[in-house]
Amino acid sequence: MMDEDSVLHDAACHCGAVQFRVRLSDGLNSARRCDCSLCRMRGAVAVSARVGDIVFVQGEENLSLYQFNTKVARHYFCKTCGVYTHHQRRSDPGQFGVNVACIAGMSPFDFPEVLVMNGVVHPSDADGADRLAGVLRFSKL
Numbered sequence: 001m002m003d004e005d006s007v008l009h010d011a012a013c014h015c016g017a018v019q020f021r022v023r024l025s026d027g028l029n030s031a032r033r034c035d036c037s038l039c040r041m042r043g044a045v046a047v048s049a050r051v052g053d054i055v056f057v058q059g060e061e062n063l064s065l066y067q068f069n070t071k072v073a074r075h076y077f078c079k080t081c082g083v084y085t086h087h088q089r090r091s092d093p094g095q096f097g098v099n100v101a102c103i104a105g106m107s108p109f110d111f112p113e114v115l116v117m118n119g120v121v122h123p124s125d126a127d128g129a130d131r132l133a134g135v136l137r138f139s140k141l
């Protein structure tokens with residue numbers, strides 16, 4: 001398998017107004033779903049990137065920011081086509097989650113099974129710091 005850490009992937013929203021390049025911190029191994037109130041509607045599979053490892057080629061100003069609940073996580077989507085591109089995580093503000101479907105050559109249907117994070121009981125709200133408490137189950141597509 002190639003060294004994903006060295007690869008800059010091309011990525012874009014559906015309409016193409018927002019275009020960026022992203023280096024993934026753990027390739028496709030970081031693919032996750034989440035069952036929080038937002039993610040269960042948005043339905044995306046996210047992969048991880050370090051903050052700073054997204055470079056916008058165009059259209060950063062065409063992103064809208066959505067925040068809810070504790071307003072710590074920063075969820076971005078294209079103003080024109082509405083597609084979620086990435087978010088800055090509440091569980092680790094040094095990380096972005098990136099919509100795998102926005103990345104050229106990747107698809108959420110590439111994953112036979114995806115970890116589902118327990119976003120209803122967020123790791124930051126759980127007693128103790130058991131990060132694994134956030135893992136709810138595997139989901140088949």
Ligand SMILES: [Zn+2]
Nearest residue numbers: 013015078081
């Ligand atoms: Zn768009």
